[in-house]
Amino acid sequence: MSSTLDSPILTAAIEKDLAGSFTITDEHRDFYRENGFIKLKQVLSPETIQFYGDVITDQVIAHNAQQVPLEERDTYGKAFLQVMNLWRHSELVKQFVYSKKLAQIATDLMGCTGVRLYHDQALYKEPGGGHTPWHADQFYWPIDSNNTVTVWVPLQETPLELGPLAFAPKSHLVKRHRDLAISDESERLIEMTVKETIQQLVETAFDIGEVSYHAGWTFHRAGANTTQRPRRVMTVIYFDQNATLHAPQRKEHENDWNTWMPGVEIGKLIDSPINPVLYSH
Ligand SMILES: O=C(O)CCC(=O)C(=O)O
Known part of the structure; x- marks a missing residue:
């Protein structure tokens, strides 16, 4: 279904930018495999970022369900407005989420033959929004x-005061704390582990067009947005096109199964109609 908000025109240059390729070198791949994340500059053009900053912000405003004032929310609620699968509401956002370039980079970093879409989510840290607690996504x-x-993908330049994503290098290899949902407890326990075993956190600003890729088990967090501007971010989650569904081990797994891969059977390929292959070679 398309939204009536889709009035801006996608230029040929933006389409070409989304559909283009980006060379992933052996050094990139080795860095990603060793550290569980990578930051890459000049992946998308300033024009693409400017255009989608406006398009995605309109969609976030249209579909945001959060009505509780910031100061009355819990830590998770203060971290960001979270609006998911915008590609199903807007043809323009669909073209972004289906970007061949972004999916090719995901494929090449992981060294698999192709990737499917799990889901997208816009993560908008409001002015004065709180920190995002330490967590690993694959818990869910x-x-x-x-x-x-x-x-x-930050939709503006993202200095430290806006709350850029920060990573614990090599933490995708740490087996502790994989059972923690995003919470004050995950922040406290993972922070302790990072201090004890990893020591240095990679927390740096993002330029316009710079993006990061982080693996499902990598511990990451983000600082608070101490400015009066929103921190606007779009994300796309990919998985190996040959991956299968495992039996749910917690209520969050049940929820994700029903929401993001409806109808898929345990042990079978995750290939529901909302898990299209976005890149394959
Ligand atoms: O944007 C944030 O603050 C958190 C992002 C995050 O946790 C993720 O994309 O997995």
């Missing part, structure tokens, strides 16, 4: 593969 995902990855 009943996917029987470690080849899962999120591209985090």
